[in-house]
Amino acid sequence: xxxxxxPSSLSASVGDRVTITCxxxxxxxxxxxWYQQKPGKAPKLLIYAASTLQSGVPSRFSGSGSGxxxxxxxxxxxxxxxxxxYCQQLNSYPTFGQGTRLEIK
Amino acid sequence: EVQLVESGGGLVQPGGSLRLSCAAxxxxxxxxxxxxxxxxxxxGLEWVSYISSxxxxxxxxxxxxxxFTISRDNAKNSLYLQMNSLRDExxxxxxxxxxxxxxxxWGQGTLVTVSS
Numbered sequence: 001x002x003x004x005x006x007p008s009s010l011s012a013s014v015g016d017r018v019t020i021t022c023x024x025x026x027x028x029x030x031x032x033x034w035y036q037q038k039p040g041k042a043p044k045l046l047i048y049a050a051s052t053l054q055s056g057v058p059s060r061f062s063g064s065g066s067g068x069x070x071x072x073x074x075x076x077x078x079x080x081x082x083x084x085x086y087c088q089q090l091n092s093y094p095t096f097g098q099g100t101r102l103e104i105k
Numbered sequence: 106e107v108q109l110v111e112s113g114g115g116l117v118q119p120g121g122s123l124r125l126s127c128a129a130x131x132x133x134x135x136x137x138x139x140x141x142x143x144x145x146x147x148x149g150l151e152w153v154s155y156i157s158s159x160x161x162x163x164x165x166x167x168x169x170x171x172x173f174t175i176s177r178d179n180a181k182n183s184l185y186l187q188m189n190s191l192r193d194e195x196x197x198x199x200x201x202x203x204x205x206x207x208x209x210x211w212g213q214g215t216l217v218t219v220s221s
Contacts, residue, residue: 031206035150042200042211043150049206086150093155093164094140094204 001025003087005097011105016077020100022070022087034063034072035086037099043086047072077102107131107210109201114215121191121219127184127201127212135179138162140204141186143197144214153199154186169195191219 002025012018022032030050035043045054047063050070060075074081082104087097113125125141141153154175155164163175174187184201198214 033209035209037150042213043209045209048209052207084149088150088204090204090206094142094152094202096142096150096152099149 001028001089001091001095003089003095003097005085005087005100007100008098009101009103011103012077013105014077014079018074018077018102020072020085020087020102022065022072022097024068024070024089027067028089028091030066031090032063032065032070033088033090034061035088036081036083037086038083046085079104107203109203109210109212111199111201111212111215114199114217116218116220117191118221119192119219122187122189123191123217125186125188125199125201125215125217129182129184129201129203132203132210134177134182137203137205139177139184140202141175141184142200142202142204142211143195143217144200145194145197148197151197156184188217191217193219195219 004023006021032050034047036046037043046057046061051063062073064071085100088094108130110128117123138157140155143151143153156175172190176185196219198216200214201212203210
């Protein structure tokens with residue numbers, strides 16, 4: 001199963017609302033997770049089951065979608081949110097989207 | 106607290122071999138499937154291999170099939186990746202990861218550099 005993220009990069013300002021999309025090559029129900037990764041660090045789980053916020057993750061992060069189309073939304077960007085974001089599906093084994101690099105405008 | 110600690114990375118020449126290990130603690134290792142995921146410098150995450158809890162089901166990415174072998178020792182709470190016929194494009198940080206529908210735990214990664 002292939003995952004296609006868009007955009008591949010995004011420039012935004014603190015306080016902006018941003019949306020990242022992830023499209024699966026076939027239906028995956030709600031088996032979709034979103035990760036944040038900062039340089040030199042392992043990925044951090046933000047959202048699982050398409051829309052469930054991982055414990056400790058700020059509520060400005062939200063996810064939606066099912067089937068083949070999914071979105072990650074950050075309602076009001078904070079300085080610590082500038083990072084790379086990945087979607088990941090879990091059919092039998094995990095595969096990842098190509099990533100979205102979120103940069104400061 | 107779940108901990109996954111990778112080891113075994115280093116510099117190896119093209120065509121060489123390396124064995125990565127991952128020591129797991131903080132959960133019942135024998136009950137969970139495990140994965141290796143890698144990240145080449147400046148690139149995205151690439152799933153490498155999957156092994157079920159009992160080792161009965163194993164998958165590999167096409168890019169490593171026939172060259173890499175995943176295994177586990179549930180008595181030692183350890184996951185392994187034997188990497189043979191290494192290529193320049195295998196240069197990456199290799200992560201051991203427990204990835205489930207509601208849980209995702211990762212190690213800190215171990216760097217493998219393939220270069221002459």
